[in-house]
């Protein structure tokens with residue numbers, strides 16, 4: 001089959017290990033010994049070996065997330081990447097991202113990633129202030145981050161994301177602005193700026209935290225785009241900012257509903273209109289990963305109404321919004337015939353805007369995006 005005819009497929013690989021659990025984190029991750037890590041990667045390779053090779057697809061992005069994928073031996077990561085390259089048709093310009101934490105990187109590890117085709121590094125910093133890093137229960141200091149960042153640059157990484165967190169306990173507006181400027185001035189290609197969400201079941205949930213009030217949080221969010229704009233970043237999604245042409249292709253694909261296959265513990269997938277997740281039980285995963293049908297749960301075939309709703313609420317996360325033409329092309333129906341009333345409502349109160357057959361959230365709309373998106377559920 002002609003390469004051109006291949007449909008894109010994105011891969012997500014979950015690495016559920018961390019040095020220690022951060023105090024706010026409810027992700028599927030935690031510390032584990034070397035033996036458990038090796039066992040997990042063997043299971044992961046069994047899963048890769050047993051999924052179909054999708055001959056009519058090309059892998060456009062691979063995202064190795066976690067957890068902290070930079071915790072295990074890089075040889076384990078390299079072996080999975082080699083296996084993927086041998087099994088699937090990988091687009092020559094595929095974006096391959098690995099998430100990493102400062103304090104877990106050294107020169108040879110970074111070189112190893114590059115040798116295995118990793119071309120994007122996502123560094124979990126959260127804050128350039130040691131006081132805030134301590135509050136969050138992070139394992140690293142700002143100085144360790146700086147060292148990791150320059151090691152990555154020296155090794156040859158030219159596409160680096162830095163994760164930052166706002167609304168940290170005791171954080172002021174001025175503190176957040178300083179954090180943004182400090183990190184933007186380093187010149188990464190991409191910044192993800194999320195606000196802290198206190199999740200049930202985490203140590204933060206039990207604590208009496210002094211969080212910034214609503215107005216402060218509003219200003220923090222509202223001004224982030226303008227501040228980062230001064231350093232050459234543009235906002236392309238609710239929480240993501242990039243230099244021109246360096247948006248995260250993997251995440252953009254997700255918001256545009258490109259099919260993705262999740263590999264590893266708890267990883268979710270959307271392939272050929274079917275959504276499913278792998279088990280989040282480690283023992284079960286390790287035992288059955290060679291028989292994917294045994295580890296997959298919550299399998300759901302999406303109906304047209306689900307797909308339309310997803311098209312809208314994922315697409316509206318991006319500042320470019322949704323294309324009315326693509327909607328019509330995909331569903332064979334005009335967007336107004338399905339969502340006429342909802343669109344009318346939000347366009348008339350200035351929460352949505354329409355330009356050149358695209359519909360997107362206004363600044364005002366972004367602040368109440370959850371409520372708006374819920375209205376697109378049919």
Ligand code: SF4
Pocket residue numbers: 017018019020021022025026027029066067068101124
């Ligand atoms: S490093 Fe990331 S995944 Fe690991 S515990 Fe901290 S926030 Fe969670």
